[in-house]
Amino acid sequence: MSGKxxxxxxxxxxxxxxxxxxxxxxxxxxxxTLHRGEVLGLAGESGSGKSTLxxxxxxxLPPPGVISGGEVIYHPPGGDPYDVxxxxxxxxxxxxxxxxxxxxxxxxxSLNPVHKVSTQMLDVIKAHEPDLxxxxxxxxxxxxxxxxxxxxxxxxxxxHQLSGGMRQRVMIGMALVLxxxxxxxxxxxxxxxxxxxxxxxxxLVELRERLxxxxxxxxxxxxxxxxxxxxxxIMYGGRIVEEAKSADLxxxxxxxxxxxxxxxxxxxxxxxxxLAGIPGSPPDLRGMPTGCSFHPRCPHAFDxxxxxxxxxxxxxxxxxxxxxxxxxxxxxxxxG
Amino acid sequence: MxxxxxxxxxxxxxxxxxLTINFFIPRLIPGDPVTSLINKYQGQISTEAIQSLYVLFxxxxxxxxxxxxxxxxxxVFRGDLGLSFTFFPTPVADVLNQSLPWTIALVGLTxxxxxxxxxxxxxxxxxxRGSWLDGLLPVTTFLSSIPYFWLGLLAIxxxxxxxxxxxxxxxYEPGLVPSWDGAFIGSAIQHSLLPAITILISSVSGWIxxxxxxxxxxxxEDYITVAHAKGLPEKRVMMSYAARNALLPNVSGFxxxxxxxxxxxxxxxxxxxxxxxxYNLFQAVGSKDYPxxxxxxxxxxxxxxxxxxIADVAYLLLDPRTRKEG
Numbered sequence: 235m236s237g238k239x240x241x242x243x244x245x246x247x248x249x250x251x252x253x254x255x256x257x258x259x260x261x262x263x264x265x266x267t268l269h270r271g272e273v274l275g276l277a278g279e280s281g282s283g284k285s286t287l288x289x290x291x292x293x294x295l296p297p298p299g300v301i302s303g304g305e306v307i308y309h310p311p312g313g314d315p316y317d318v319x320x321x322x323x324x325x326x327x328x329x330x331x332x333x334x335x336x337x338x339x340x341x342x343x344s345l346n347p348v349h350k351v352s353t354q355m356l357d358v359i360k361a362h363e364p365d366l367x368x369x370x371x372x373x374x375x376x377x378x379x380x381x382x383x384x385x386x387x388x389x390x391x392x393x394h395q396l397s398g399g400m401r402q403r404v405m406i407g408m409a410l411v412l413x414x415x416x417x418x419x420x421x422x423x424x425x426x427x428x429x430x431x432x433x434x435x436x437x438l439v440e441l442r443e444r445l446x447x448x449x450x451x452x453x454x455x456x457x458x459x460x461x462x463x464x465x466x467x468i469m470y471g472g473r474i475v476e477e478a479k480s481a482d483l484x485x486x487x488x489x490x491x492x493x494x495x496x497x498x499x500x501x502x503x504x505x506x507x508x509l510a511g512i513p514g515s516p517p518d519l520r521g522m523p524t525g526c527s528f529h530p531r532c533p534h535a536f537d538x539x540x541x542x543x544x545x546x547x548x549x550x551x552x553x554x555x556x557x558x559x560x561x562x563x564x565x566x567x568x569x570g
Numbered sequence: 571m572x573x574x575x576x577x578x579x580x581x582x583x584x585x586x587x588x589l590t591i592n593f594f595i596p597r598l599i600p601g602d603p604v605t606s607l608i609n610k611y612q613g614q615i616s617t618e619a620i621q622s623l624y625v626l627f628x629x630x631x632x633x634x635x636x637x638x639x640x641x642x643x644x645x646v647f648r649g650d651l652g653l654s655f656t657f658f659p660t661p662v663a664d665v666l667n668q669s670l671p672w673t674i675a676l677v678g679l680t681x682x683x684x685x686x687x688x689x690x691x692x693x694x695x696x697x698x699r700g701s702w703l704d705g706l707l708p709v710t711t712f713l714s715s716i717p718y719f720w721l722g723l724l725a726i727x728x729x730x731x732x733x734x735x736x737x738x739x740x741x742y743e744p745g746l747v748p749s750w751d752g753a754f755i756g757s758a759i760q761h762s763l764l765p766a767i768t769i770l771i772s773s774v775s776g777w778i779x780x781x782x783x784x785x786x787x788x789x790x791e792d793y794i795t796v797a798h799a800k801g802l803p804e805k806r807v808m809m810s811y812a813a814r815n816a817l818l819p820n821v822s823g824f825x826x827x828x829x830x831x832x833x834x835x836x837x838x839x840x841x842x843x844x845x846x847x848x849y850n851l852f853q854a855v856g857s858k859d860y861p862x863x864x865x866x867x868x869x870x871x872x873x874x875x876x877x878x879x880i881a882d883v884a885y886l887l888l889d890p891r892t893r894k895e896g
Contacts, residue, residue: 294799296790330801338799343792346811347891348818357810358800392890405796 240309241415241448242268242291242334247304249283249290251519257300258519260286262472264304265546268416270311273442273449275459275480277495278469279516284452285339287469288418291318292334293326308333311415332362335409337402339421344405345393352389355379355408362412375411382407383437399430406438410445418450423458435462457499460484465556468492471517471527474546478557488549488559488566490532526562538562573893577882581875588871593642596860597635606858607655626653651868652861656853662865665850670832670869672741673846676762677831677838680769685824687770688777692820693813695778696785707782710775718772722841725768736764739843765842773827777820784816791815818889825881829874 249261261283268274276284289295291306306318310333321329338344346354355375359366366374376386382403393401402422409417419438423431439462442449451463459466460480467477468491476489487493494512501507514531517523523530529539544560544567551565559566604623608615615623645651651662695703713721730738742748743757788794789812797811832847839848847866854862885892 292799294795296795327801327803330799332801336796336799338792338796340792344796346793346797346815348814348889349810350890357802357806361800361802361806394891408800 239270240267240307241270242309242450243305243307243315244268244287244291245305245307247287247290247306248302249286249295250300250302252298253300257298259302259522260299260472260519261290264469264472264474266467266474266477268448268450270309270415271442271446271448272465273439273451273463275456275463275466276450276452276469277454277456277459277466279454281516281519282469283472284469285420286472288336288420288450288452292330292336292418293318293321294336308415328362331358331409331414332412333414334416334418335412335414336418336420337405337409337422339424342398342401342425345401347393349392350389351379351391351393351396351404355389355404355411358408359411378407378411379404381410381441399426399434402426402430402434403437406434406441410441410447413445414447416448416450418452420452421454422451424453431458455499456495468495471522472519473527473560475528475561476557476559477546478559482554482557488552488557488563489528489561490534490563491528494531526560534563536562573886574883577879581879585872585875588875589643589646589868590639592864592867592871593639596864597638599860606860607658646868651865654854654862654865655859656857656862662861665862666847666865666869669845669847669850672844673832673835673839673848675758676765676844676846677769677835678828680766681773681824681827681831683766684770684773685777685820685827688774689781689817689820691774692778692781693785693808693816696782696789696816697808697812699786699789707775707779710778713771714773714775716772718768718837719841721772722765722768722838725764726841730764735760737761738764741845761844765838765844769838777823780823781816781820784819785812788812788816818885821884821888822881825877825884827877828880829877832870832873 244264244266247261247264247266248259250257250259252258264283264287266274266276276287278284286295286299289299290301293301295301301319304319307315308318308329309315318326318329345351352372352375355378356368356371359371359374363371372389376389379386379389384400384403384407388396388400388404393404396404402425406422423434426434435458438449449463451459453459456466460483463480465477466480466483467474468483468489469475470491476483476487476492478488483492484496487496491512494510497507497510498512500509512531517527517530523540525538525540525542526532526535526544529535532539539562542562544562546558546560547567548555549557549559549561549566561567604620607623608620649663651666653659654662654665657665691703691706695701695706725736726738730736737743737760741758741761742754743761746754746757748754794807794811797807802811835846835848836851837848838844839846840852843849847869850862851866853859854866
């Protein structure tokens with residue numbers, strides 16, 4: 235399914251909140267590649283910087299968020315790649331939604347309460363494809379709603395007349411209406427119940443097969459990712475600490491933090507195991523620990539962990555280029 | 571539709587209650603209109619005249635309170651509000667007919683302008699938070715904190731005078747006859763400039779401030795971020811997404827202020843001796859002119875009620891969440 239061709243390359247990306255001495259680094263030197271047609275999961279605790287990363291790459295950060303470094307290279311299909319960070323405002327507006335759309339976590343508040351669903355679907359088509367006739371726009375919007383399981387007569391509904399699940403479906407439909415290459419999903423199902431989560435995710439997978447977009451899926455629910463993403467990146471304290479294929483990560487996680495996350499939800503089958511959480515709490519961004527930021531909570535920490543920051547690299551013991559980890563434990567240190 | 575009918579019924583009930591109170595208040599005040607008229611003319615009225623006055627005011631017969639009340643309603647529906655003492659023997663209805671257009675033109679237009687300017691500036695100040703527009707806020711807040719009568723007197727002292735283009739009092743040049751010709755309208759506009767500007771100065775900052783604050787609140791809503799992410803033009807996000815939602819509280823404030831156009835103009839019209847309804851009230855209070863006061867109160871009550879109804883309807887139109895289906 236997932237080709238090796240990249241569609242979005244995030245390189246050495248950093249985001250600060252605030253400037254100067256007051257500022258805190260929320261995302262540090264993140265390098266991540268999203269390939270065409272794949273679902274890349276991004277998991278981590280609250281405050282690990284995953285949402286900030288998503289807002290950052292689309293340049294939607296509200297102040298005081300500042301992108302302090304890095305590039306985001308977008309590869310349009312059949313075109314020359316370009317850096318999203320260097321787009322002008324007009325170019326950026328054209329890039330947004332047409333190439334990269336976003337489904338936000340607040341299913342309830344993502345729709346403008348005073349406009350009909352149709353108005354909100356049509357204005358995005360109008361903004362990006364002004365030459366399309368009004369009838370064609372309406373037809374496109376209706377088709378897309380049907381695709382996400384909303385009947386076309388709901389076009390004239392106001393957001394408050396829809397249930398939470400329907401609203402999120404509308405948002406997903408809206409995100410796909412311009413057939414973007416990338417859909418960023420920032421905890422899209424957090425506000426919904428488990429049954430609705432299932433339905434929406436199953437539909438998403440189906441839609442992806444039909445339309446062929448790539449998904450950057452952000453969640454704190456690792457069990458969800460294991461099930462339906464191709465690759466998973468784990469974030470901690472603003473850095474990516476491990477990246478691997480979902481199955482590899484689930485069976486054989488290398489970073490102690492990923493291990494902790496995996497142990498904190500129960501498996502459906504297999505022997506009963508005691509759930510072990512991760513002791514301690516996420517690091518304070520204003521006073522990050524020296525060295526590996528996870529070392530105060532890590533059961534395997536040793537001297538070197540508090541002194542040097544481990545870099546993300548291919549673990550020496552696995553010799554598998556599809557995975558990388560940032561840890562000083564023996565066998566995980568990058569070769570060379 | 572059902573909701574609208576319910577509101578209309580509610581306001582009709584309120585109007586009935588207000589008019590009933592309006593009926594009882596003068597009757598609770600010691601003395602009667604004729605006595606105060608006699609006092610006004612200090613014994614220069616003959617006994618026959620006094621008797622005919624009692625007949626005129628309907629106080630000659632020992633009519634029961636109930637039949638007076640029924641008569642009162644009949645009069646209200648005929649637009650007969652009795653005779654004014656101050657402008658005796660002009661009927662109150664005529665006095666109000668003459669003064670109401672002045673008040674509505676001056677204060678109505680100024681309120682509209684103040685709302686439009688204030689809301690517009692508020693939208694910009696809220697949207698471009700931290701720009702030079704924020705510097706506007708302390709200035710306008712300072713201006714609006716000046717007591718209105720003082721601002722008016724200051725404006726007259728500093729700007730009006732024999733050599734200035736601003737007349738200090740009145741609604742038009744004394745020699746002119748009110749009509750729809752250029753000279754009269756020009757004079758009326760010239761006379762209304764100073765009161766209008768002072769009203770504008772003292773009221774605009776309220777609109778700026780509340781609109782700016784709502785814009786700031788709304789700007790952090792998720793749907794604004796979504797609108798940005800959708801790549802919509804900046805102007806569309808600002809107007810159709812942010813301002814459209816931020817406007818809601820301001821609109822109900824505006825509709826309520828429409829109600830005060832009639833009632834809240836006392837100071838303006840006293841300071842500028844403007845021939846509006848507030849000035850009427852001032853004169854009526856000065857000369858114990860009960861029928862005129864009653865008439866003014868009636869007009870104020872009705873305009874507040876109508877403004878409330880407008881607010882309800884406007885909210886219904888602007889916010890789909892308040893609409894009930896079916």
